[in-house]
Amino acid sequence: MHMRTAGAVLATGAMALGLAACGGGSYANVAEKVKDAKEITVGTKWDQPSLGLKKGGGDPEGFDVDVAKAVVKELAGGQEVKITWKESPSSNREALLANGTVDMIVATYSITDARKPKVTFAGPYVIAHQDTMVRADASDIAKATDLKDKRICQAQGSNSYKRITDPPPDGKLDLDAKLVGASNYSECVQKLSGGNLDAVTTDNFILAGFAAQEPTKYKVLNDPFTDEKYGIGLKKGDKTTCEAVNKAVTTLWQNGTMTQLLQKWFGKTQGLELPTAAPPAEGCA
Known part of the structure; x- marks a missing residue:
């Protein structure tokens, strides 16, 4: 340091x-x-x-x-x-x-x-605003607080996962979620598609871009909880x-x-x- x-x-x-x-x-x-x-x-x-x-x-x-x-x-x-x-x-x-x-x-x-x-x-x-994307058939995650004990992506170099897992000021929700590593958000989405993740949570613009590519495969919860x-x-x-x-x-x-x-x-x-x-x-x- x-x-x-x-x-x-x-x-x-x-x-x-x-x-x-x-x-x-x-x-x-x-x-x-x-x-x-x-x-x-x-x-x-x-x-x-x-x-x-x-x-x-x-x-x-x-x-x-x-x-x-x-x-x-x-x-x-x-x-x-x-x-x-x-x-x-x-x-x-x-x-x-x-x-x-x-x-x-x-x-x-x-x-x-x-x-x-x-x-x-x-x-x-x-x-x-940070939001959450899940598979289109997911029924157990309707809002960000449902991510407790769920598998979420930890993209290298991104702070988004901390908004879920950490308390303020760096975090937001302070939930016990399970972190799954990935090199970037493209890999996060691949892991979500393959069933290795329950959700990808990051900025709504990022999620919107991925969801637009396969609109029948994913859904964004539209439950924003931060300002980025x-x-x-x-x-x-x-x-x-x-x-x-x-x-x-x-x-x-x-x-x-x-x-x-x-x-x-x-x-x-x-x-x-x-x-x-x-x-x-x-x-x-």
């Missing part, structure tokens, strides 16, 4: 001397890189339908991908920017930012107090870019872009109530 803390301090100090940009060059911050070099490396999920899903050799597609494109274009003053996409699994997001592999991450990245010492978060750009503030992750200390991204997010809500993107990717999901206004910014301290 002490070694990680020291590494974070060194990384922050290095930023003060100049941020090494992916692909060459040196810039004081990511916002400057976008304006001057017209390029950026963005981390997204590649395995989450409707949020960030990569098919074949093309670019990833989904709500988070489109949000990233819109934010980057705002940062560039409306000019086109070359975006290199990097897969950013939940377990690797902090490391990818700290070592400069990516310039920003837009990947269902909930803003939490535990993550703030390692990451500078812009946003949130939208607020999701999706932020845009930046290297710790990049306050200038954070403030610029917050302005971009405000503009995208004001001009209707965010509403259009939510409708595009989630408008057909039954029972999913979509946000209609921009969430308050967290601040870039």
Whole structure:
């Protein structure tokens, strides 16, 4: 733990001397890189339908991908920017930012107090709510509190399971559920399909994307019990870019872009109530 803390301090100090940009060059911050070099490396999920899903050799597609494109274009003053996409699994997001592999991450990245010492978060750009998905024929789980003694997924790098099993402030329900490990939520859904899990519980947008792929196979309980503030992750200390991204997010809500993107990717999901206004910014301290 002490070694990680020291590494974070060194990384922050290095930023003060100049941020090494992916692909060459040196810039004081990511916002400057976008304006001057017209390029950026963005981390997204590649395995989450409707949020960030990569098919074949093309670019990833989904709500988070489109949000990233819109934010980057705002940062560039409306000019086109070359975006290199990097897969950013939940377990690797902090490391990818700290070592400069990516310039920003837009990947269902909930803003939490535990993550703030390692990451500078812009946003949130939208607020999701944790919910629960079960097999369509499940009759013994109708609400989140029914997960007591049930098998739920523990996706690597995700905090969602803690909302079920831990007490506040990190948790929510403090239930004795049985944890089944998985590398990501795609594997969680596979295990749910195979009968190795009773439920997958995480953000409703994530669940909606998977449920939409096989609507007769799964059902989302529509029993939300948390607020998950999706932020845009930046290297710790990049306050200038954070403030610029917050302005971009405000503009995208004001001009209707965010509403259009939510409708595009989630408008057909039954029972999913979509946000209609921009969430308050967290601040870039």
